[in-house]
Amino acid sequence: MEQKVIKINFPLGIPGFESYKDWDFIPEQDTPLAQLVCADNEYIGFVLTRPENYFPVYLKDIELDVEARKVLEVKENTKLEVWGILCLADDLKQTTINLKAPIIFNLETQKGYQLILNEDKYSSRELLFAQQNQATAEEGGKE
Amino acid sequence: MLVLSRKVNERIKINDDIEIVVVSVAGDVVRIGIEAPKDVKILRSEVYEEISRQNREAAEQNKGGLNLKTLNELRTKMNV
Numbered sequence: 742m743e744q745k746v747i748k749i750n751f752p753l754g755i756p757g758f759e760s761y762k763d764w765d766f767i768p769e770q771d772t773p774l775a776q777l778v779c780a781d782n783e784y785i786g787f788v789l790t791r792p793e794n795y796f797p798v799y800l801k802d803i804e805l806d807v808e809a810r811k812v813l814e815v816k817e818n819t820k821l822e823v824w825g826i827l828c829l830a831d832d833l834k835q836t837t838i839n840l841k842a843p844i845i846f847n848l849e850t851q852k853g854y855q856l857i858l859n860e861d862k863y864s865s866r867e868l869l870f871a872q873q874n875q876a877t878a879e880e881g882g883k884e
Numbered sequence: 885m886l887v888l889s890r891k892v893n894e895r896i897k898i899n900d901d902i903e904i905v906v907v908s909v910a911g912d913v914v915r916i917g918i919e920a921p922k923d924v925k926i927l928r929s930e931v932y933e934e935i936s937r938q939n940r941e942a943a944e945q946n947k948g949g950l951n952l953k954t955l956n957e958l959r960t961k962m963n964v
Contacts (some may be wrong), residue, residue, distance in 0.1 A: 757936035758943070772963045774955075785943050788955060790962070807923030828942040829954050833961060839942070842935045855936055859928060865938040870961075 748780070749853040751848060752812050756842070756855060758785060764781065766846065774799075775824060777844065792839040792840060795869055799840060802862060812854045813847040822846040828866060837866040 747766040754762055763780035773794050779785035790832050792799045800823055805815065805827055813821065825838040840863035888896060896904045902924065907915040918926055 753900055755939060757939035769959070772959045774959060774962065787942055788958075794962075806925060808925055819903075826939065826942050827958075828938070829945045829958065831954060833954070833957055836958065839935070839938055841931075842938070855935070855939075859927065863955055864934060 744837075747851065747870065748849060749777075749851050751855075755853065760788040761785065766853070769858070770834040777824075777826075784840065787844075788827045788829060788836065789844060790827055790869070792823065792825040792843065793837060795838070796840065796867075799863070802860075803845075803856070803858070805856065807847070808855050809854050812843060813852045814850040815847065819847055819849065822848060827869065834870055837867045838869045839865045840867045876879075 744767055747764045747768075749764050751762050751764060754760060757765075758779065761779045761781055765778045765780055766775060767778065768775040770817055773791045777787045777789055777790040803823060805821075807814070809815075813819070815821070823843050825840055825843055828837045828839070840858075842855050842857045842865060844853060844855050888898065890906050892906050892908060894906060898904065901921050903915040903919045905919075907917045909915075920926060
């Protein structure tokens with residue numbers, strides 16, 4: 742599989758891994774998945790997915806605070822990428838996604854930030870393949 | 885630590901631009917309203933710790949060969 746590696750700097754680190762600022766973002770070509778691997782320790786890494794495939798209205802609920810804008814160097818026409826960290830489980834149905842704290846990238850400046858949403862609408866462990874997950878439920882159910 | 889007693893709807897001002905108001909008290913739950921400029925970061929203190937824990941758990945699940953199989957199953961399931 743062809744792999745594109747994008748170097749991303751997290752100026753504030755990632756909660757739980759504050760001391761690691763440099764990460765490799767590796768989006769997969771054929772799936773909505775990506776890996777985020779610590780540049781200084783290959784044994785630390787996350788599997789990410791684009792939340793909108795399973796939670797179509799999610800992106801509208803994300804509002805960047807001033808810290809996020811500063812860290813991500815957001816300008817007027819900046820396009821940002823939003824990804825969710827997955828927690829894998831042997832039983833696929835138990836796979837969860839952290840919607841409380843999405844990972845946001847500015848690929849132009851290669852900056853990253855984990856935003857923590859203040860509202861309680863989303864949890865840090867939402868079931869990815871839950872039935873009620875709207876639009877693509879029929880896709881999620883196809884095996 | 886400065887400790888102040890306030891009744892419902894009474895306010896506390898911090899600097900010129902932050903105001904805190906006690907919205908309601910019910911049993912041991914106090915609802916607090918905060919008016920502050922947008923660049924002031926406000927978080928329930930336990931939330932950051934929860935996200936740290938969740939991140940460490942997610943990274944742990946992703947460690948080693950164990951989950952290569954799981955990841956491949958996930959790829960198949962999502963790649964429809």
